[in-house]
Amino acid sequence: xLQTTDLQFTYxxxxxxxxxxxxxxxxxxxxxxxxxxxxxxxxxxxLGGLLSPQQGKICIGDTDIAQLSASRLDQFRxxxxxxxxxxxxxxxxxxxxxxxxxxxxxxxxPLDRAxxxxxxxxxxxxxxxxxxxSQLSIGEQQRAAIARALINQPNLILADEPTSALDDHNxxxxxxxxxxxxxxxxxxxxxxxxxxxxxxxxxQQIQLAAL
Amino acid sequence: MNLLQLxxxxxxxxxxxxxxxxxxxxxxxxxISLLLLVNKQLEDKFEKNLAHINLVIGAKGSPLQxxxxxxxxxxxxxxxxxxxxxxxxxxxxxxxxxxxxxxSLGDSYRGFRIVxxxxxxxxxxxxxxxxxxxxxxVMEVVAGAGAAQELGLNVGSTFKSSHGFIxxxxxxxxxxxxxxxxxxxxxxGTVADxxxxxxxxxxxxxxxxGASHSGAGADxxxxxxxxxxxxxxxxSVLLQFKGRNVQTLxxxxxxxxxxxxxxxxxxxxxxxxxxMMGIGADALRWIALVIMAVSxxxxxxxxxxxxxxxxxxxxxxxxxxxxxLKIFSLIVLEGQLLAVMGFAIGxxxxxxxxxxxxxAMKNQYRYAFSSWIxxxxxxxxxxxxxxIGLLAAILPAIQASRTDISTTLASE
Numbered sequence: 291x292l293q294t295t296d297l298q299f300t301y302x303x304x305x306x307x308x309x310x311x312x313x314x315x316x317x318x319x320x321x322x323x324x325x326x327x328x329x330x331x332x333x334x335x336x337l338g339g340l341l342s343p344q345q346g347k348i349c350i351g352d353t354d355i356a357q358l359s360a361s362r363l364d365q366f367r368x369x370x371x372x373x374x375x376x377x378x379x380x381x382x383x384x385x386x387x388x389x390x391x392x393x394x395x396x397x398x399x400p401l402d403r404a405x406x407x408x409x410x411x412x413x414x415x416x417x418x419x420x421x422x423x424s425q426l427s428i429g430e431q432q433r434a435a436i437a438r439a440l441i442n443q444p445n446l447i448l449a450d451e452p453t454s455a456l457d458d459h460n461x462x463x464x465x466x467x468x469x470x471x472x473x474x475x476x477x478x479x480x481x482x483x484x485x486x487x488x489x490x491x492x493x494q495q496i497q498l499a500a501l
Numbered sequence: 502m503n504l505l506q507l508x509x510x511x512x513x514x515x516x517x518x519x520x521x522x523x524x525x526x527x528x529x530x531x532x533i534s535l536l537l538l539v540n541k542q543l544e545d546k547f548e549k550n551l552a553h554i555n556l557v558i559g560a561k562g563s564p565l566q567x568x569x570x571x572x573x574x575x576x577x578x579x580x581x582x583x584x585x586x587x588x589x590x591x592x593x594x595x596x597x598x599x600x601x602x603x604x605s606l607g608d609s610y611r612g613f614r615i616v617x618x619x620x621x622x623x624x625x626x627x628x629x630x631x632x633x634x635x636x637x638x639v640m641e642v643v644a645g646a647g648a649a650q651e652l653g654l655n656v657g658s659t660f661k662s663s664h665g666f667i668x669x670x671x672x673x674x675x676x677x678x679x680x681x682x683x684x685x686x687x688x689x690g691t692v693a694d695x696x697x698x699x700x701x702x703x704x705x706x707x708x709x710x711g712a713s714h715s716g717a718g719a720d721x722x723x724x725x726x727x728x729x730x731x732x733x734x735x736x737s738v739l740l741q742f743k744g745r746n747v748q749t750l751x752x753x754x755x756x757x758x759x760x761x762x763x764x765x766x767x768x769x770x771x772x773x774x775x776x777m778m779g780i781g782a783d784a785l786r787w788i789a790l791v792i793m794a795v796s797x798x799x800x801x802x803x804x805x806x807x808x809x810x811x812x813x814x815x816x817x818x819x820x821x822x823x824x825x826l827k828i829f830s831l832i833v834l835e836g837q838l839l840a841v842m843g844f845a846i847g848x849x850x851x852x853x854x855x856x857x858x859x860x861a862m863k864n865q866y867r868y869a870f871s872s873w874i875x876x877x878x879x880x881x882x883x884x885x886x887x888x889i890g891l892l893a894a895i896l897p898a899i900q901a902s903r904t905d906i907s908t909t910l911a912s913e
Contacts (some may be wrong), residue, residue, distance in 0.1 A: 331911050332907075332911075335906075335910070336905040336913070338820065340819075340820060340906045340907045340910065341907045345662070360824075360825075361824050363824055364819065364822050364823065364824045366824075367820060367821075367822055368821050368822015369822065373820050375910060379813040379816075379817045379910075380814070380817070381511075381814050381817070381818070381911060382509040382514060382811075382814065383507075383509070383511045383513065383514035384510055388510075392818075392821070393822075395503065395822045396818060396821040396822040396823045396827070397821065397822045399824070407816075439820075499597065
């Protein structure tokens with residue numbers, strides 16, 4: 291489902307990053323481990339179509355996203371990939387529910403208020419639907435960010451250090467949530483982390499070597 | 502949740518920044534639009550009231566004052582002239598004069614000017630009688646539509662005039678005969694609407710009460726041509742010529758040089774007045790343009806500084822599938838929203854201001870201005886406002902659309 295071949299990336303004229311080939315099947319849950327500076331975030335951004343590789347293929351389903359035009363890539367990303375970041379960012383002027391609706395809108399999906407409500411309900415955020423993101427606790431914010439990543443039922447969920455800012459309790463809750471929701475949606479999940487608390491939960495792991 | 506709603510919410514999220522931009526923009530637009538409104542209406546009034554009058558003859562003094570007092574009824578008369586001196590112009594057989602309208606000014610009733618004249622006055626302003634009849638006897642009055650309405654006068658009403666143009670009970674001609682209203686004019690959109698018109702003989706009758714009843718006395722209420730009263734005074738004569746020729750062109754100069762009368766050309770004096778007012782209007786216009794420019798700058802600064810704040814948001818929107826063009830449009834839309842709202846505020850300010858000015862003008866000069874007319878120039882102003890909004894937003898929008906998602910998101 292997700293397959294990379296011979297992926298290379300370089301920031302300007304600096305060190306060239308070579309990534310090992312990856313093959314993830316539909317519905318699998320993987321952990322991407324590596325020390326700081328090993329290129330984890332770069333790889334995640336490549337897989338999410340936020341960066342374009344200098345060389346190599348990134349196939350998601352049947353699409354090599356390295357070959358897509360910029361506008362097709364934007365569209366593909368919105369429709370097929372859900373990304374959860376370390377710090378959850380929101381459109382601050384919108385409520386939690388409106389943030390999710392905007393995600394549907396930007397992915398050219400039909401606006402489905404019922405799905406927004408039921409998803410937030412399932413993530414125990416029903417009562418915060420009409421709050422501004424700034425009024426949520428850190429744990430709630432991360433749950434809301436997961437809700438946004440899931441709203442368009444993506445095939446691939448990428449999570450960049452989703453737990454590193456959280457305490458043990460919230461960390462476990464968020465990890466469980468990611469697993470459950472990915473499973474429910476039948477999506478492939480790749481969690482990038484150096485959080486040791488997650489290592490035991492995900493048996494399938496990719497280790498990035500330090501440069 | 503479309504782009505317009507999103508940009509609106511983004512603006513509302515920073516109410517103070519929005520307020521500043523809107524106040525500045527509104528002031529700039531308001532000032533310019535108010536200038537346009539006042540200018541347009543003043544010009545309209547001046548044009549309409551020119552009434553094809555070629556020359557005004559009166560006592561020596563300021564030519565502009567003579568014109569303002571005799572044609573626009575907003576200044577004091579320059580003095581009196583003897584009918585004997587102007588009888589040639591009043592003679593219907595004068596080969597150059599098409600119409601000669603004598604005016605006797607100086608009295609008023611509750612702030613509305615009473616004009617002693619002849620029936621020829623009505624032809625000048627194409628004024629028709631709406632109610633009652635025209636004056637045929639001394640002390641009969643025909644009221645302009647606006648004056649009749651404001652004063653609550655109707656056919657059959659009577660009143661006593663007072664000396665001068667201010668409202669003061671001590672100045673009422675208490676023992677003079679009462680004026681008797683016999684007719685009301687249709688609205689003409691000219692100065693005639695604000696006047697009370699009566700035969701010139703009425704003015705003399707009021708001022709000579711108690712004195713001899715010779716000439717236009719209370720006993721003899723019929724009106725004869727003014728050339729029968731060569732010893733009486735009037736204020737001025739409005740002249741329309743039959744055509745332009747050397748004699749009429751020379752007439753003004755020869756009157757001014759060879760007599761103790763004064764002749765003034767309305768068109769000339771009014772354009773002199775325009776150019777005097779023009780300096781002030783120019784200064785105001787520049788101030789308004791500077792305010793507009795500053796408001797554009799304030800929109801630019803507020804959008805630009807909000808980008809720093811919002812770079813994660815914008816990168817986030819990109820990851821959610823928004824194209825760079827969409828981000829660009831979002832920022833441009835915010836600028837346009839500010840411009841449109843600022844324009845709306847400005848137009849409301851200017852028209853409300855116009856209403857206030859119209860009220861003041863009416864009280865002081867008995868001139869009616871309307872505040873809710875729309876000028877084509879306001880459409881141009883809207884286009885200019887949108888242009889400024891675009892200009893202010895375009896750099897921030899380009900910057901925003903070029904946001905590198907990956908580096909922005911990785912730099913947390």
